[in-house]
Amino acid sequence: MADAEGPLTTETILDTAEQVLRRFGLSKATVVDVARALDVSHGTVYRYFPSKTALRAAVTQRWLHRVSAPLAEVKNTSGTAPEKLHLWLTTLMQIKRSKVLDDPELFHAYQSLFGESKAVLSEHVSELLDQLTVILEEGIQKGEIRQGDPTGLAEGIFYATSRFHHPINSQEWLSPTIDREFEQVWDLIVTGLKT
């Protein structure tokens, strides 16, 4: 019951929605099922989230924010732009990998959820591309990165490494050669970025 665990908040509802998603799968992640798990009326949950779609989008957004938030800090670290890019990519890979290894059920439940929140997902990709663009712009200004369109370079880097961070490839991340493969891709990228 919500009362037993403190007042009902957006976070409490999202935590419960995540638990329902993990335990019962995507079809059960509805307002009614989440309300039942919280032992409140579904009217109460609807006051926070006007529809199943809104609830699911909010859960997705929170999951994706946990990916993008630590990455936003990378631009503030010391180091050259190529070093920051390498750190950004390895951090992204590490976050995704621990998500799939620590809680595979939840990870795969989220993958099905992403299929229906295209807008939220594409906002997330834009956010990540913006982070890369900022690092690249600074690197170009400092002469650490060759002249070029930073947005185009950011997209190139992001898609050239999608094998290592796009969830659809999660099976490959368990391969013993995955880190070597990444470093070979990185070697190619960084040579292409240098002035």
Added chain:
Amino acid sequence: MADAEGPLTTETILDTAEQVLRRFGLSKATVVDVARALDVSHGTVYRYFPSKTALRAAVTQRWLHRVSAPLAEVKNTSGTAPEKLHLWLTTLMQIKRSKVLDDPELFHAYQSLFGESKAVLSEHVSELLDQLTVILEEGIQKGEIRQGDPTGLAEGIFYATSRFHHPINSQEWLSPTIDREFEQVWDLIVTGLKT
């Protein structure tokens, strides 16, 4: 009946196995089911393929050969090494895309089949990497590609473009931005390859 369509050959059996796979899925692609479709005894099919595993590996191998064979010709075209690499990659993407668009059922049936033929699949990847390595070696000799380990560069190129040719990403190939994404990755790669 096999008799009605000519003598039973390895190719006839593989054609039939492919039809069974397309129409009834992976679980039905057994020697017994293929023999039934051919209207011959399963003993007859066993004379060609000693086990279900052998039959499935042969079907997989043939499918993959249809991918690798046209690519093997690219090294013999005129043009510089970077041009050949671009042609090789766009040919690979085109083959994979027409397979998924022309016959999605068969494409997806093969994807499940690949899961159980890891050895055949890794032989295929080695073959593709060898093709890339040959183009790169020649390019390095001619001074069209920077000095470097051609095998490592080949792996870098192959994995940096996996979004565009690895079957697990087939959903993405329908995106209207996929060609632009590839060209941005290619731009990054080719800049990193130049001397």
